[in-house]
Amino acid sequence: MKTQLGTYDLQNRLTGRFEPAGLFEGIDESNLRSYEQDWKIAFETRLPGDATTAERLAANAQDARWDWRRLAEIRGNPLLYQMYAIECAARTQGIMLVKKGGSFSRHPDHPKADLIYVDRLATAPWNRRGFVGEPIYRGVGQVLLSAAVNLAYEEDLDGRIGLHSLSGADAFYRDVIGMTDFGPDDENYGMRYFEMSSAQARVFLEPKEGDGA
Amino acid sequence: MKMRFTNEWLRRRIERDADLDSDAGLPITKIDVLKAFLPEPPAVRAPVAAVAPQVRQSAAVLGHLVRQLRRRDRLELARLSAEVRVPEQELREIEDGTVTALRPRTLHQLATFFKIPAQALVALSPAAVRRDPELDRAAVRFATDSDDISKLSADERKSLNDFVKFLSDYGERGPDGKR
Numbered sequence: 001m002k003t004q005l006g007t008y009d010l011q012n013r014l015t016g017r018f019e020p021a022g023l024f025e026g027i028d029e030s031n032l033r034s035y036e037q038d039w040k041i042a043f044e045t046r047l048p049g050d051a052t053t054a055e056r057l058a059a060n061a062q063d064a065r066w067d068w069r070r071l072a073e074i075r076g077n078p079l080l081y082q083m084y085a086i087e088c089a090a091r092t093q094g095i096m097l098v099k100k101g102g103s104f105s106r107h108p109d110h111p112k113a114d115l116i117y118v119d120r121l122a123t124a125p126w127n128r129r130g131f132v133g134e135p136i137y138r139g140v141g142q143v144l145l146s147a148a149v150n151l152a153y154e155e156d157l158d159g160r161i162g163l164h165s166l167s168g169a170d171a172f173y174r175d176v177i178g179m180t181d182f183g184p185d186d187e188n189y190g191m192r193y194f195e196m197s198s199a200q201a202r203v204f205l206e207p208k209e210g211d212g213a
Numbered sequence: 214m215k216m217r218f219t220n221e222w223l224r225r226r227i228e229r230d231a232d233l234d235s236d237a238g239l240p241i242t243k244i245d246v247l248k249a250f251l252p253e254p255p256a257v258r259a260p261v262a263a264v265a266p267q268v269r270q271s272a273a274v275l276g277h278l279v280r281q282l283r284r285r286d287r288l289e290l291a292r293l294s295a296e297v298r299v300p301e302q303e304l305r306e307i308e309d310g311t312v313t314a315l316r317p318r319t320l321h322q323l324a325t326f327f328k329i330p331a332q333a334l335v336a337l338s339p340a341a342v343r344r345d346p347e348l349d350r351a352a353v354r355f356a357t358d359s360d361d362i363s364k365l366s367a368d369e370r371k372s373l374n375d376f377v378k379f380l381s382d383y384g385e386r387g388p389d390g391k392r
Contacts, residue, residue: 001252008220011227018224025214027250035247055240067243074249076384077324077331079317083250097241101321114298114318120238128234139227141235146218154214155318156300163237172233189239205217208225 002026002085005147010088010137021088023143027095031085034092034124042125051130055166070097070119081119082151086143094140096121098148105160106182107197115160115195116152121145130168141172149201159201164191178204269310271339274352276310278337281373282327283308284365297322315339329377330384337380351379 009018103117
């Protein structure tokens with residue numbers, strides 16, 4: 001079921017103005033259409049210049065085995081995964097697939113503690129450098145990642161999340177969000193593994209002066 | 214869901230943060246992954262009025278199953294709570310059959326700990342979108358087969374083992390109900 005969690009603004013880079021966007025738990029046919037008609041075609045017809053190994057592999061893969069694994073797990077336990085979407089200007093601007101069980105912390109603060117694993121966080125091609133000369137919306141990653149941290153609190157996981165970053169986004173997770181960088185993971189196509197510990201989650205959601213949170 | 218961040222906080226973050234790409238995880242290439250999250254068509258859903266008693270029955274059967282498994286393994290509730298990392302109060306409510314909505318993580322943790330296919334536990338739980346008459350019949354048979362005493366009798370153990378085997382077989386079935 002698709003449920004709106006709130007309205008959060010994205011910044012239009014072209015105008016500099018903020019525009020209201022709906023954050024949803026769950027997806028529907030409109031998100032599917034947007035993904036099939038806009039996202040997939042853009043992804044298949046043009047890879048960004050800084051495409052990662054994983055993206056190049058995915059673009060050429062007829063049968064991506066990681067997707068078979070996802071499907072098997074989703075069908076095996078329909079409650080294990082959750083999908084999120086952010087919509088603005090009547091288009092899907094980002095999606096996030098999270099796994100709510102079976103992933104464990106590598107952080108020395110709480111080794112082997114359960115966490116929310118962000119299996120996929122994707123921004124629409126028109127919001128990414130490399131796909132378009134002037135990407136449009138800014139803030140999709142912040143909204144979706146904040147939703148993941150929020151979920152980690154809702155699930156009594158004290159804000160803990162983990163993910164494998166695409167190489168162009170390493171600096172975002174390490175320097176902007178402040179997650180711990182565990183380095184390249186050979187079992188995940190060399191993508192770097194990042195984790196937000198409970199302490200980092202508290203700092204992440206802590207309002208800075210003038211934030212109003 | 215309680216949201217722990219505001220629009221104002223997020224706007225400040227977006228303005229303050231460096232403008233960098235944020236994609237993570239392996240790309241979704243199969244559209245079936247997204248389709249798996251679409252709501253069921255209304256036609257295949259049971260009417261709400263018809264589901265309500267089934268939900269209560271499911272909660273009771275699930276509670277009974279967890280309690281019997283815990284008794285089989287001679288685990289105190291506090292010990293099970295520590296093993297599956299689910300609050301004791303939540304487990305007590307499950308065993309009492311008073312829960313109507315189970316947290317996905319709790320189901321996952323219980324399925325993993327007791328080595329029961331998560332799919333079967335989901336189908337048995339009050340959260341199941343569709344009821345399976347065969348599963349419901351087996352569940353009722355199991356629930357009426359035992360009394361709640363401190364140690365499992367031979368008959369109770371057999372009934373529990375039969376039901377766990379049924380759930381294991383059930384978990385291996387495909388979406389069409391066949392293995």
